[in-house]
Amino acid sequence: MSKKIVLIDGHSILNRAFFGVPPLTNSEGLHTNAVYGFLNIMFKILDEEKPDYLTVAFDRSEPTFRHQMFDAYKGTRKPMAQELREQVPVMKEVLQAMGIKIVEMPGYEADDLLGTIAGMAEVQGMDVSIISGDRDLLQLATEKVKIRIPKTKRTGTEIEDYYAADVVERYQVTPKEFIDVKALMGDSSDNIPGVPGIGEKTATNLIVAYKSIENAYAHLEEITPKRAKTNLEEHYDMAQMSKTLATIEVHVPIEFDMEAAKLTDLYTPEAYVYMKRLEFKNMLTRFSDDMSQNDLEKYFHVYHELDEIQNFFDGFSAKEAAVSFFEEAGIVYGLAVAKSNQNVVYLTCGGFVTEGYLEEQVQKLCDGLDTLITPDLKGLLKHVRVPETKNCIDTTIAAYLLNPLKNEYTYDDLARDILGLMVPSKLDLLGKLKIKKAAEEKPEALELMVCYEAYTCIAAKNQLLEQLEDHDMKKLYDEIEMPLVYVLADMEKEGVRAEKAELEAYGAQLTGRISELETSIYEKAGETFNINSPKQLGVILFEKLQMPNGKKTKTGYSTAADVLERLAPDYPIVSEILEYRQLTKLKSTYADGLALCIAPDGRIHSTFNQTITATGRISSTEPNLQNIPIRMELGRLIRKVFVPKEGYVFIDADYSQIELRVLAHMSGDQNLIAAYQHAEDIHRITASQVFHTPLEAVTDLQRRNAKAVNFGIVYGISSFGLSQDLSITRKEAEGYIASYFETYPGIKIFLDRLVTDAKEKGYAETMFGRRRPVPELASSNFMQRSFGERIAMNSPIQGTAADIIKIAMIRVKQRLEREQLKSKLILQVHDELLIEAAADEEEYVKTLLAEEMRHAADLAVTLEVDVKSGRNWFEAH
Template identity: 60%
Template structure:
């Protein structure tokens, strides 16, 4: 038995399918990569399943084929390939070349013809053949030994349909070669093959199933039914014949093809490794077992052990102008890597006379003398250093984030690739899951490379990053906002927030009681017990047992998403119960139970605050997410009661009032909007009065609520559809609200339009503090993507400026508290809100600091107003 197996891939088809099946992806250079990523995902899936020993990929060429000569309009209805996909075709070929995968293409032929020819030859030579294509035309090639594999990409996952000859017959009621006959009658809209007018798939299938071919059908045309099909075939038989020729895949192309060259060797070469790193395909890196390509700089990595050598190293470093550092922790300080020249890159381990204290002291002395001290995650280093001179500290990761806030990683290997043109392995690549201590024992060379790269990249990339910050006008933002913010965030994380464990448990117990009550009420309303958390079972109860309207059937059952249930709330008493049940179970699992896991031995939660996550510049919170504490429902707000101050302290909470609308007033320079804020009036009531042409004192609560939705909606670039959904009104009515708003505040409309136009020209938007937010979506060929880009262009200058203002306030509040040597401390930032744990003797000072620093954080055309409250818990202070 011959076990030879070959996989033949229709390159353009799979690339096209991957492009439309996956969301837009780009690498750090801005190159679109979703099609290449999807292609490789399918390739690896097929190879893992097939265990083939031969592989070839065929591509179309731009030149006309013999089919175009036969029929000038062949494929004439196809849209031009989007630019985002076009740029990926040569990249895909480069990647395949780097993997030693043969690529075949020939002028005058389509990839289908090349695959047909190779498949036939391979079958004749005894190969099992797998053809991978998204084009069902290739089903005509299926035999007992030629399998056609058609991938489908759904929600980022790939499924594959397989067809041998018998499978084609079962699925289409015709044999593989009769697929050609079907196309001759029904045509093919995607290829603009005309077929016979009036004959669709069902009629064509019936005719071919009965007569076998178009020739035989035409020979018995008098018997064909219905009459319309008979007449059409009689009148257009010449079109059927031409369509048959167009649809027939050639299996005898004149091509030079050597099966030996198609033999699969090592796909994961050094060159392929470089290509995958360049494209940011981290998901595939685990497939590489090659020795990671070495860089010249590794020759200068050293581990310094002797005390005298360490002394010499630090003495030399004291003379340097710039340096890069990486503290290496293993529960405690394990050592430090330092780079202060292209050939001076060392790791010093804490051992013997070289104690942790000695290393920290020496590094502190260097920090006090160099002009620039670079880190990739400065916040993690602040536990060891006291920045006597803030101006020397430089966080390369934050600088890279400012330059491109759309990335999801700013690790040393990302910075090396983007700013030093160095393709270097990640910590995971080099050390796997080993701890630093274990790695130093088991993989000393990899360990040394890893930690030295961290310091070297911080050192070498800093100068380039600094220049780019100057070029983009963001150096001041970096120096005066982002770098001081590192210290403020570190102080906040170190302080943490105190939690009353007993009260948290009582809160959880109370929620559990309500959950059990709701379960009983829901079962009674449903008439039976079921799993409320199962969307499938819940859907059956609501739409089959209770016969509620607005059912949306999906492949997995009925949709029970929140928007569906909210529409049903008035239809049956069970629906509000389910909505409440979901809210309360989320409160219990996420907060009542979840928060307890984060309480440290000191009774406080020391969460993480991240500077480099959001594209708008906002700080995000994790482990746990303290910024997501619910405030819309009273039961959710009650969770704030468990956050309490230390004895002799109180909570002081200060919140910006409508900061984004005030920023909008400033940016738009709209006279009416500025006057409304300057007069310190109710902006939502004024908007309602002006938009709905109602005297101010006659504005109803509903009108004010609707105006509020429009006010805030405008900030987020809301559409008439979005507003109609939010207010439960018609799209037309919502559109009229928006139009009336823009008539009332014409400056706002002008600002938003100009923001979009400027972003289209430059590719980015800018806040009043110089923060840039790239908007690549505006150049997309996809309408949905472009629309999203327009909303981003409208709202990013507003949201970004609001984020900048709260950061400036946060930095200044923290500095003032420390300068005055107060016992009070800043413990939390939640979007537009700052929370201070203030000593009872310092409350007045804290309130004065919050008021002056928050209101003075920016000089806008309208005043920045602050709501401030004090209490014995976060709940009381809010």
């Protein structure tokens, strides 16, 4: 059986992958989509071909012999996108790590190297497969040399295969004649001139008839059409040059050692490191299970029995340790303690080793530590008391500040990013098993995982703190993020009381209105249909009712919210459909969903996350209490369900226009600052100035439009976005924005500076030093760059507002405790704080809340706070 070699056209496949795979970046901000796509194509080819040899050829940047013949060769090509350019060296490193032979040579293109090596292999009796997206390589096809052209489609990668006979069948010419066709017709992508006036059809007909350019020229008088004859006669020299340019050189003086191209095990430890770094998690499954082994595990110890666990606690003497309970869904499986990099212990929970016993022992242990390290301080606080004065290091929060763009902060990411170590991840150890199942089926793997987490905590601690110092975020970490952990832990523990009966009544109210809307929608449509089916709804609106601007997609008409919102003012049925959608979502998410979240104590205990959003905002999950709709009356009414306990009231305080006030301060725009200092209606005064209307004559519509511009500017809105929001032309929107910047010139200067600074530094920054990387600004894609500019403008403002609300939360909590009040902070929703206050403390807490929120930051304008109280959250807001 013949040996087989696969030859890959490196730049061609990398380029195809880059445009075929959506943008991807790893946590370093490195673009990875081309590398990812290339490897997928390569693995697919290797799985199909099972070759004995493999080589990848790359182009060089130096001019080739073709450029010396014709200066303008490939002169029309656009420069390579920066996002692709940065992946070329990475691709080569990955291939080298896999032991794959790479070839490149000054003065020659990859095609020439592929053609030469293919010829060598064919002489040796080998089967050859050349992988390229470039059809020029079809000229190399023979009975032994197959050209494989991958095509990336929605359904995946499909590959067209061509031997010599397949080229004839598809193009009517042999592979060698294929060169002459290209020489006659030219090639705009390579800037091969060809013969003017001869296109693909004429070129093919000529070569089918005469087999070569030279023979066609020898039979000029026979050639039809006449124009082709004349053009070939006048431009024969150009046709010959084009043929030389189009011909792949198959005798490159390259020294190629076939044995060096022998395919060995690609899944090397070095390649594994690259897959981890590039975060190609699904590719890691191709590597053997022991690939991620290292010598750390000799320092890991697991104790199961009560006596050995007690001995561990009795003999514990360190002043610094990493501590974390390992739990999921309220079940504690054990406890990890790392006294040093070389002493990591996992203590299992079960039998005589109860959760209570572990908590008692850990409390003593923590009390004796000078420095407590943990991946989750908030989680630890559920089990033990840790005073705020304790020197605590939460490695997850530190890692989040250093890179807020990630979705999660796993121990293996921490090991890779901070320690430069590759350790087995949860997926490596447990596969897709849930923790409960893994505890039964893979207890040793589970124990290893927890030990690795404790190890990375203590090992990465110093470098995390050093990097926070280097990035000027240590103060942000010490004074805002770490104290905030205690605030959020208390809020989660307290929860908020919810009345089940009120919730049922609210659900019934929604059901009644939903039923009314259904009846009305069916009447207006003239038939019943499934309102929740976009396909059926599209047919009703755009075919039966003949509404304008219907956008047809593969699955039917688009009935997305933005499409319906544009129709709603003119079509009552569309307004009702939008309301129907909102109410059905309210019912499923809140009326039905919240009932499942009420704990036995009658309260809902949401989880507050501080490492989720890139701007620093706190988010809420299980359930999300920050997403309760407030724009529609029925949405606001859900707040009636939330009530204080007996003898208490709710006090709600809301920052007024905090982001606009932050913008006034950070931009230093004197007009905006003056407007706030005079305590005027900021939207009315903006309307007056933008629309050149006396203040007292400003209409409600003008104020509403000015409000949209005010808040839109904060979010870096474009004229297109504003035109959509206000249902005006783009030109009108451009006029509004131009007038706004004339009114507040300092804001335009400030926003432009934010973008310039972010481009230079690579990140945007809040008033308190929080950084938000903006890799999109370096993109060659206009849409991506525009998105990056909006981030650069918005992040410092939104992030600063988020920092201020966090400071306010910390100060409110600390003051309530310092003054030994019974009232508690129980909820935060963006710019709003909710306190469950003892009735006899109501007035004092109102004053306290307003004071602490107003003085959370020292701005050039006052931080205004609206404070109300009530018997439920609806009344208090």
